Amino acid sequence: MKINSVKIISLLFFVLSAFYLYTAHQIQVFAFDEGAPFNAKTFPIYLGYAGMFFSGLKIVLPDKKPIEVDPTYLEFRKTILLVLTMIVYGATILKVGFFLSTSLFLVLSYYFLGERRWKYIIIFSFPFVAVFMYLLHGVLAVYLRDPLLKYLGIMG
Amino acid sequence: MIEGILIGLKTALSFQNLMMVMIGCFAGTIIGMLPGLGPMTAIALMIPITYGFEPATGLILMAGVYYGAVFGGSTSSILINAPGVPGTVATSFDGYPMAQQGKAGKALAIAAYSSFAGGTISAIFLLIAAPSLSKVSLSFRSPDYFGLMILGLTAVAAFSSKGNFLKAMMMCVLGLMLASVGQDTLSDIPRFTFNTMNLSDGISFVLVVMATFAMSEALTIIIKGNDPSKAAKQISLTDLGSIKVSKEETKQMAVTIPRSSILGFIVGVLPGAGATIASFLAYGMERNFVNNEEKEKFGKGSVQGLSAPETANNAACSGSFVPLLTLGIPGSGTTAVMLGALLGFGIQPGPRLYETNPDIFWSVIMSMYIGMVVLLILNLPLIPYIARILAVPRTFLIPMILFFSVTGIYLMSFNNFDIFLMIGIAVVATILRLYDFPMPPLILAFVLGGLMEENLRRSLLISDGSWTFLWNRPLTLCIMIAILTIVGWQIYNSFFKKKL
DSSP, X not given: OOOOHHHHHHHHHHHHHXXXXXXXXXXXXXXXXXXXXXXXXXXXXXXXXXXXXHHHHHHXXXXXXXXXXXXXXXXXXXXXXXXXXXXXXXXXXXXXXXXXXXXXXXXXXXXXXXOOOHHHHHHTTHHHHHHHHIIIIIISOOOOOOHXXXXXXXXX | XXXXXXXXXHHHTSHHHHHHHHHHHHHHHHHHHSTTOOHHHHHHHHHHHHTTSOHHHHHHHHHHHHHHHHHHHHHHHHHHSOOSSGGGHHHXXXXXXXXXXXXXXXXXXXXXXXXXXXXXXXHHHHHHHXXXXXXXXXXXXXXXXXXXXXXXXXXXXXXXXXXXXXXXXXXXXXXXXXXXXXXXXXXXXXXXXXXXXXXTTOOOHHHHHIIIIIIHHHHHHHHHTOOHHHHHHTSXXXXXXXXXXXXXXXXXXXXXXXXXXXXXXXXXHSTTTHHHHHHHHHHHHHHHHSOHHHHHHTTTTOHHHHHHHHHHHHHHHHHXXXXXXXXXXXXXXXXXXXXXXXXXXXXXXXXXXXXXXXXXXXXXHHHXXXXXXXXXXXXXXXXXXXXXXXXXXXXXXXXXXXXXXXXXXXXXXXXXXXHHHHHHHHHHHHHHHHTTOOSHHHHHHHHHHHHHHHHHHHHHHHXXXXXXXXXXXXXXXXXXXXXXXXXXXXXXXXXXXXXX
């Protein structure tokens, strides 16, 4: 049996299913439900076994056409930077407000992906978000939390 | 039925709904045109917006997006040989050679007319089939529904990608696991919440769709270093040539369209099959039907080679709505997303939808047809302008997709936890995509998870814990035989066939 990335993913899935099965057994059901034909943990227990069964088969059985992904061709740096930017965006959107956090997220994302035309970067960030907010908040009456704009008196 | 059609027309032709069809078709065309982004992403991005509307209006918007995205996928297949969706791969076989011969406008027109004709014929089939099947499915019991859901999942797993059955089944289980997070619907007992309130209501459907489609597709484009706009820079998107189709070409299409429509519709109704298989089958069938002279032209710009898959994939789109509207069981990833959206509106599709919400039932069917008309009269003349979207560099495209995904979740929950969870699921989905783990089975399973558990609960309680309910009723037995046949065939294909 050759070890490849798909087998490793399947092994991780097997471990996840085993953990899921263990957690399913720990679900506290009502005393009168304990011996019932079906209770809150019945379905998850079957799922845990199903996950272990399919991932176990994938680990054991040979791969008909193994997939090779050459990591040298993958753009990890850009992807990681983008994910980190999203995490920071997610963390700040409620505190800083929609307008500033979204605009900065867009500016940073354009930049990290290689865009250097600042004219377009600016147009498709701050004014774009302002128009989007106007359409959502002003026209469609969808509430957008923005403490900063509220503090500045721009948004009610 | 006539009364229903009139109800549907009345709802679908109201000013607001007509605007929604047009906006949906337009937005869907643009998103569907971008390689890598298909109807599921297009619909997923629209869901948060639709929740602000009436259910019928929201669904009409999504139906427009769906058809627009399929049309957009054909456009990128023809113009730059980069199918936006797997269902339009067969379109590129003859569409792209035609574009290379300077007949891009004609190829787009043939694709549009074929899509329209295929959609029209299949909409008529849908009008006839859906109410009849609704009446039949009223006799279905919980074991039948449970069996049908397993059949749907197995079929989608089997057809999702060749040779990936086990991977697809793993994705099904993962989808069901994600669906089980949160309070149990009957006893309210928390499950897999790890003592956090954020998970007590379960994981939002929109969050999972956005993470596994919109966001992970965007991250996959980045990590693979793909640039959809590169191919577009090599051709002129403004001079596409004439869109006129000659009499002889019309005659050829007139022969191809009816048979491809019937094939497409039937394949679309089957769970798991969908537009991709329909288009390939139609292409193969057409090649066998034409004379030797025409056969030689296949792959080099044949009118019938282009018309057949385009007709079939649109017919299959309509066909895939039959199990969704009549049984409440989606047969494909895209209709699973639609089901999730319906449940979000508090509507349970199924045989009773026809009786309880006739306005929704009929307006969705009618709006599909109106969507086709809109695509033909609005999008076709605008293609030289819309096609420029293909040249949008990924440096702007990807951040916009991520922005719409995060904003969609933010607007629904105003909760950081949901955003972090979405990013986490998207990262995992991106890694899984790299190794060909299909995402549609995951979404289908996630949507069906609750219904499946509910039907299993009822079946087991009625049979006092015995699994004999799986073969007690002839219908359930037939469904189980179908499931075993699919699984058996997949195992045979995967592990034994090559040894012969």
